[in-house]
Amino acid sequence: MKRREWRAASLLLTVLLMLLAAGCGSNKGDGLIKLRVGEVTRSLFYAPQYAALSQGFFEEEGLKIDLQPTYGGDKTMTALLSGSIDIGLVGSETSIYVYQQGTDDPVINFAQVTQTDGTFLVAREPQEEFDWEDLLGSVFLGQRKGGMPQMAGEFVLKKHGINPAADLQMIQNVDFANIPAAFASGTGEYVQLFEPQASIFEQEGTGHVIASFGVESGSLPYTVYMARESFIAKNKDAVEKFTRALYRAQQWVESQPADVVADAVLPYFEDADREIVIRVLERYKEQRSYAADPVIDEAEWNNLLDVMESAGELASRTPHAAIVDNSFAERAKEQ
Known part of the structure; x- marks a missing residue:
């Protein structure tokens, strides 16, 4: 091989390796799998997520979470579809909108975080x-x-x-x-x-x-973790670890008093008043807004469709099985 051809081939190989290293679900030098997670907003409504981070549940599963604010449902979905994030925390209605527009790579809901309006x-x-x-x-x-x-x-x-x-x-x-x-x-x-x-x-x-x-x-899959079907297919182990860490956090939030949960999530709300945070957490816990497990059940899904249909925002009722995958949530509960 000529020197120029060898250099070109070497350069191409280097670029490909760099892209792979920066890609979805990549392994870091510390052995952790990096996942880029976009949250629709920073909110105490998502307390289990911050508990999973602060209590080390993600890291114990071998994951490094790069949490990014995506500021709104439309922007979160755009980031997800473009591949700039791997997993989105956003309202499940956004996945329905994408599905109804038609796509070869639908966005799949795989783990529920909140189960009521907030x-x-x-x-x-x-x-x-x-x-x-x-x-x-x-x-x-x-x-x-x-x-x-x-x-x-x-x-x-x-x-x-x-x-x-x-x-x-x-x-x-x-x-x-x-x-x-x-x-x-x-x-x-x-x-x-x-x-x-x-x-x-x-x-x-x-x-x-x-x-x-x-x-x-009533109960509905208000905020969920979702990812493109192609990403889930290629990163099943990472998605399973992620869901297992979330379930541990959900059980922890369920079992702990509001003041303990407040101390766990406060690092993500630097300017928040602790007493207000406790009050908010108590209110959400009392009305059972935080899902106790990641499973998105069909009754909740149908209630979501009823809400969307009543608002005139539903072209047709998207079947639960079309864009919900509970396999990771079910295994997390079993384990």
């Missing part, structure tokens, strides 16, 4: 004897249209005989990050909020939690 109904004034009919004719500051919080919110309103389009003034043109500030500045009589903002408003006297959309909308 938002609360917050009023400006305390309402000790709140009735959903109190919302009739009010100005309601809701969530972004097409997102799971909005769909779950409207599902609950309809459940109580309220037509969101006709029976109240629904505001949905405020960006997710700006909703708390809009309410604090005087927009709306009621607002649909995630934690910890709901508890912060209570502490400040800005608002008062009067109902839970999570309790009212």
Whole structure:
């Protein structure tokens, strides 16, 4: 082989090795398998994930987790489909949207983290004897249209005989990050909020939690880990280890008091008030928002489809078996 050809071949081999080293589920020099995980937002709603990290469950399974914020369902799915992350933590409705658009490499839901909606109904004034009919004719500051919080919110309103389009003034043109500030500045009589903002408003006297959309909308696979079918096929061992670590964290969060869980997750929320964190965790634990295991059961899936169908966001009902793989979750429970 001529020197120039040899150099070209050597360079090509080096590039290929570099790409493999940087690729999905790659082995690090320390023997750990690296997984790039994109989280749709940083939230106490995902406490089991941070517990798995802080308690060393992922590392004990031989995994190195590169946790990346992906800021929104659309961006998380784009990152997943483009291969810039291996696993996404996001609402399962995003995988349904991708499936219904048609794809040769569908996104598969393989491990559930939260099993209820995570938002609360917050009023400006305390309402000790709140009735959903109190919302009739009010100005309601809701969530972004097409997102799971909005769909779950409207599902609950309809459940109580309220037509969101006709029976109240629904505001949905405020960006997710700006909703708390809009309410604090005087927009709306009621607002649909995630934690910890709901508890912060209570502490400040800005608002008062009067109902839970999570309790009212029932169990559904609200936030799950998902990956492309091709990635799962090539990295079954890594996905199994990941799911096993998550299950250990879910059992740990289930068994520990809120203050212990708070101390475990606080490193991921540097500016958070510990007492607020404990309050949020207690609220989510009390309404069983955290799934106790990673299994995505069919009844929950069908409830999710009902919520999406009610919101007019479902072209057709995607079968549970089409984009849910419970094999890793079931083995984690068995082991």
